Amino acid sequence: MSVAQHPPVQDMEIANWRDFGEAELGPILSGALGCFMENGYHGTTIRKIADSSGLSVPGVYHHFSSKHSILDELDRTAMHELWVRSQAALDDGPRDVLSRFDRLIECLVLFHAYRREVAFISFSEIRSLEGAARLEHLSARSRQQKLLTDLVLEGCDTGIFVNEFPREAARAITNICVGVSQWYRGTGELTPREIAKRYVSLCRKTVGAN
Structure with a gap:
């Protein structure tokens, strides 16, 4: 089955939102991701992607119409996996x-650690997305942000959180969680779950959790 014909991202199923195996991207997306990480989107050619994927240039074009379509697919896959895991986290417990705030923060940190490369490219290469792909990305990012913003607003409305600027606090929290993908390498003393536990504590302080 060609990459272009793989099941749509909306069919993704997550058995446990805390568990991360290898990302199932296929050879072209995996090869492109490595190239984008090493050379950046604009510094990567289809030839480099083909070589990294073990395919010919025509072989890559058989599955994807352009380098931009590869970036678009990487971005859509990343944003959808984050959304599915976030929904599962919110539904999993009290x-x-x-409790929902804690689980969502944990989910954000785990995703940006375990899916560091695709999360990093999805965020850093927004500038390279064009047309409908860019609009789709911005819509997906706004939808994701709304999950956290709504929680912070609910917490402030009910007195669980005390923060004068809840919307700004929610955006700041998102930025520090997304930032994990910029520095996490898997070689430090802390595991992703230990990092997530610390971030939950930091984020509670950010919103003034009682």
């Missing part, structure tokens, strides 16, 4: 706002 429904009080603090």
Whole structure:
């Protein structure tokens, strides 16, 4: 089955939002991701992607119409996996706002650690997305941000959080969680789950959790 014909991202199923195996990207997307990480999007050619994927240039074009379509597919896959895991995290346990907040922060940190490369490219190469792909990305990112913003607003409305600027606090929290993909390498003393635990504590302080 060609990459262009793989099941759509909306069919993704997550058995446990805390568990991460290898990302199932296929040879072209995996090869392109490595090239984008090493050379940047604009510094990567289809030839480099083909060589990294073990395919010919025509072989790559058989599955994807352009380098931009490869970036678009990487971005859509990353944003959808984050969304599916976030939904699962929110539904997995007590429904009080603090518990849901904690699980969502944990999910964000785990994703940006375990899926560091695709998360990094998805964020850093927004500038390279064009047309409908860029609009789709911005819509997906806004939808993802709304999950956290709504939680912070709910916490402030119910007195669980005390913060004068809840929307700004929510955006700041997103930025520090996304930032994990910029520095995490898997070689430090802390595991992703240990990092997530610390970030939950930091983020609670950011919103003034009682």
